[in-house]
Amino acid sequence: MNLTKIMDALKELSNIDYQRRVWMGLGNREVSSIEEAGCRLFVDSGLGHALSMGTVYSEQIDEALKRLRDDVEALYMKVNTLADVEAATMQHVRSESHSILSAIKTETLR
Numbered sequence: 001m002n003l004t005k006i007m008d009a010l011k012e013l014s015n016i017d018y019q020r021r022v023w024m025g026l027g028n029r030e031v032s033s034i035e036e037a038g039c040r041l042f043v044d045s046g047l048g049h050a051l052s053m054g055t056v057y058s059e060q061i062d063e064a065l066k067r068l069r070d071d072v073e074a075l076y077m078k079v080n081t082l083a084d085v086e087a088a089t090m091q092h093v094r095s096e097s098h099s100i101l102s103a104i105k106t107e108t109l110r
Helices: 003-014 016-023 034-044 047-053 059-074 082-086 088-109
Strands: none
Touching: 003 016, 003 034, 003 088, 016 082, 016 088, 034 047, 034 059, 047 059, 059 088, 082 088
């Protein structure tokens, strides 16, 4: 697993300012999307495979990651406008991502 990719993707999924700028193409050269962030988190990092093989962090964190994966995948191809980024469904994803990010940081410091 690639911890850097996991942490970076969770940061992206938890940051509305980044999403407004980069997902909406308002930045200079940065371009991303919820699909790219989800792929980086669960595919490119190896996390999705690791979750299917057994416990990765803790039962609580792993369950939260699985819920986040479902929530992010449900939004694929549906976050296309600024209103979509600011919608309650994305606020939920940002909150989940932030909580998981904090929990992983706490877990790795033990």
